[in-house]
Amino acid sequence: MKVKLKIWRQPNARSKGKFVDYDLDDISPEMSFLEMLDALNTRLIQQGDDPVAYEHDCREGICGSCGLFINGRPHGPEREVATCQLHMRSFRDGDTIVVEPWRAKAFPVIKDLVVDRSAFEKIMDAGGFVSVDTGSAPEANTTPVKKQNAERAFDAGVCIGCGACVAACKNSSASLFVAAKISQLALLPQGKAEAQRRALNMVARMEELGFGSCTSTEACEVECPKSISLDHIARMNREYLRASFSEEKD
Helix, strand or coil: CCEEEEEEECCCCCCCCEEEEEEECCCCCCCEHHHHHHHHHHHHHHCCCCCCCCCCCCCCCCCCCCCCEECCEECCCCCCCCHHHCEHHHCCCCCEEEEECCCECCECEEECCEECCHHHHHHHHCCCCCCCCCCCCCCCCCCCCCHHHHHHHHHHHCCCCCCHHHHHCCCCECHHHHHHHHHHHHCCHHHHHHHHHHHHHHHHHHHHCCCECCCCCCHHHHHCCCCCCCHHHHHHHHHHHHHHHHHHHC
């Protein structure tokens, strides 16, 4: 199959970027999207040109580093897949494919399709962990957890931190990401001891880093490769309000 690519090229964070057109022939429908970009880069290197910079690692939909904005959608036209799981059979012969980096103030472009997502790491540093010393691993089932809570915690815990929620949101909100991290621990006994501090610190850090506010357009849930529910944002809001009231009383 033949495709025409319009790819965002930007030499560095200080330079202005632009779309550059590339034509590719003999692309197999069974190629992944990243393999197609690999084929393009092989040709560019052979021609002595600078290859297109993009992030990738596991190529199994686990690490979240491959996030690309494809034809106006995070990760492309298919639902519940990361870019590395997208295949060229999702496009038609002769299609024009527009490829961009995430567009958000908190995710500045480093080069071409690579953005700086360290803002997510800073949010996690603010409280997305359990620091209380709980000793050695307890015997299984000594701490009962409701099945419903365990399932909801797992649903939140599958977040891969790709940033699709931010890219999909018209406000560039990171609420779904932060909510998943807060909700995951809020539902489990291990996270209870630091629940209030976690909610206050992570939400505050999100706002400091320049992410927008959530207006519940649901675009984040639709484009999330792991289909994380907006219900977790509601839980984050409850955790935050509860912590705020408790702090006022103290």
